[in-house]
Amino acid sequence: MTPYEQGMAVLRAAQGPLPVRSRGIIALLEENCTVCMLCARECPDWCIEIDSHKETLPPRTERGRPRVLHVLDRFAIDFALCMWCGICVEVCPFDALFWSPEFEHATTDAGALVHEREQLREWLATVPVPPALDPAAEPPPERVAADKRTRERRTPG
């Protein structure tokens, strides 16, 4: 353990867990990314770089049509430009970006602040579970839809 790590351990023990909504760094769940480019286009700092290519899937049925899929080649966030506004996290329609409370990513090399997809995925492990909904809140739409399907299956007709 370096003296820095020792110091940070003391600090963390003293402050307790960070608030769930802390804006430490942005994590990427690649599986959810459809390469829609919304985050890169909304980013006021132009700090998200996305490269992708098209792949054609053969038709699944005999009369079906081939489908075109966008495959992610590169997803990088330049944290030297990022201003922690969180617009990319909010604008993502597929929940591919998350705030992680981890804040220890300082470096002496500005180039190292460009976090590529591998590193963005590592931050994903540090994303906390979102807080539970308010007891009086409406149920999440996913659950409403799932319950509806279950009821329909039980009452055939």
Place this chain on the structure above:
Amino acid sequence: MSRPSDPVDRTRWDEEVRAVRDAGATFFDLLTAVDLEADGFEVVLHLWDPTARQGHLLRTRCPRDDAQVPSLVEVFAGAGWHERAVAELFGITFAGHDTQALLLAESFQGHPLRKDFVLASRVAKQWPGAKDPGESDADLTTKRRRPQPPGTPTGWGRP
């Protein structure tokens, strides 16, 4: 909270600020400017009255081709720093104050907070959003109409 008051005529700017200060708003908080484009510039001042717990947001305007307002250094000595920054970033002259350069490099040309100032990084850097889904940098060479970065005037950036 401070409600913005009507703009003060710039010839009475320092008198007006002095009157508000003498009435209790002794804490100088902030002086900055807003580029109103065709309507010139607006110099904005925020003062705080610590006893009444009341803010005062004062404004004055000057035309674009005669960007000059009276200085407040005689009223608040600390306003000097703010006036130097505004003079440098907006190109507004403060009469009665030698506003020497404060923030920018000596060789810097122009006033970067004016709205007609083109940000070099917005021209030099390729907008990452110009690529469509399924494209990479190599595809950007194809000639077709591409989405434009929001908030940047047309004609900025690469053709």
